[in-house]
Amino acid sequence: MESLDLSKFPKIELPRFLKIKQNFEKDRVENIELEVADKVRQSIKNMDLKGKRIAVGVGSRGVANIAKMAKTVVDCLKGAGAEPFIIPAMGSHGGATPEGQAGILASYGITEEAMGVKVDASVDVEPIGEYEPGLTVYVAKSALEADGVVIIPRIKPHTCFRGRVESGACKMLVIGLGKQRGADSVHSKGFERFHELIPGVGCMIAKRIKLLFAVSTVENAYDDTYKITILTKDEILGLEKEEALLEESRKRMAQILIPKFDVLIIGEIGKNISGDGQDPNVTGLYFTKCASGGPEFKKCVILDVTDESHGNTNGVGMADVTTRKLFDKIDFISMYTNCFTSTEIEPAKIPMVARNTEDAVRIAVKLCNGIKSKQHKIVWIKNTMELGKILVSEPLLPEVEKNPKLEILTGPKEIEFEKGEPVDIW
Structure with a gap:
């Protein structure tokens, strides 16, 4: 299959990003x-x-x-x-x-x-x-x-x-x-x-x-x-x-402590993370009407699937955009068996497939209408199990600064991409 070549279109500008820490209770069993x-x-x-x-x-x-x-x-x-x-x-x-x-x-x-x-x-x-x-x-x-x-x-x-x-x-x-x-x-x-x-x-x-x-x-x-x-x-x-x-x-439970933004980027989904690949209790990406909650946003990007999922990308259908990297790993029989058994096929639908991470993010930004260039509010998480550190775009800085549970770790800077993949963002 082919993906869009974004070089043939006007450049889609991205805002700068900063790394922040979300603070939750840390009690744990020691032994x-x-x-x-x-x-x-x-x-x-x-x-x-x-x-x-x-x-x-x-x-x-x-x-x-x-x-x-x-x-x-x-x-x-x-x-x-x-x-x-x-x-x-x-x-x-x-x-x-x-x-x-x-x-x-x-x-x-x-x-x-x-x-x-x-x-x-x-x-x-x-x-x-x-x-x-x-x-x-x-x-x-x-x-x-x-x-x-x-x-x-x-x-x-x-x-x-x-x-x-x-x-x-x-x-x-x-x-x-x-x-x-x-x-x-x-x-x-x-x-x-x-x-x-x-x-x-x-x-x-x-x-x-x-x-x-x-x-x-x-x-x-x-x-x-x-x-x-x-x-x-x-x-x-x-x-x-x-x-x-x-x-x-x-x-x-951990959560995304920013209730409303434009784009959610999920670094990876997986059966070892959640039955839906990502936990809707965190993202709000429910595929049934029997549960609700989570943040409000316009578009979602899912970038990859964990090795532990063995190609079962159940849940990718909740995204608007994904990558060739994820698509090429799909074990359709494993994913379809899962959805066939659950009788819910929406999680197995294939989103728009971008060539790489950079294109996927830029496409999602382009799909959000009515927002000025570089003003998109974006939350970027590794997955729904690792929410201690996340990336947010600069337009969300005022909201971060007023939340006592959020701690700024790095100043805003542009994300560097090498061959379409982000360099040292975490």
Whole structure:
């Protein structure tokens, strides 16, 4: 395919940029292994686990310290005489194949060699009944056949719906352990019903499998582990404790502290960052009407995709402009499998493709009508997980100066591009 050659058009001027720091609360767990070990050992001290096969469910998101937590959980179970093994709990991700899902875990450092146990990446499922007429519930055979199941979810606001519980233990049971077929079954009802289906189907699965507990994590605004909490089976069924952790997570989330501007530039998207590639709770780029919030802007640029996404650029469709660099990395089958399962295809649409980063930024600026040259208000972030330092254009300086949570790190200067890519902007 070809992209526009901007040299054939009048030059599009860009404003100068300055680097700023966004300040959020930094509380974190200092010793992950010790914290997890203490809580898990306390939870299993009265359980007879000798010789029992325990499935440890690990998801596809870029959860902070996930390899440390998974290894510690495995070691604690071994110490109690159990025979743990790891299963991917990630729905249709990884192209819904065993190889793809094992590959995602490996990219996080979760391999048989590193964990010292088998990774069973089978995507085989069995139906366990109907939640309601027409909604069959599926669960991974590996989880159903295990003598016990432990999951390691991150609790946070979901990107597509609002409810008592959103992303967390219940969702990992429903979507994660449901594999592609289970995820597809629930998604077929639409995000409009997720506020009832995630807790409802989640509790149904929790009752059916031999669920021991969830090692649940909440992260701070810097995507580091803020809190680790054990949710017992009864607490998962009760919902209240997960609901409280969700609200705590919502308060701790990072955000763009500038509410209104013209152009948002996202350096990279990825499945390890968010199910939508970027977190709409940060950007406001929701593809459903079941959730809202975030800043207001006119145009969006998405520049690249993380290596950990393995070509799944789900979410690029929310941009107005992207780059050849991202386009050339797309694994369409992986991305389409994800969207086909979720029944939402807008995230897989292809925006206007620019030759490089410089052209993508200039095109987005050109698309904003009614603004004088070099006066565009632009926010440039690395991704929605790294919001401590961001770039803003000079016209936003007055707003930055009056916000006590924002700190100016560098004075305004023009961005230097070399072969269309920015030089040393971070």
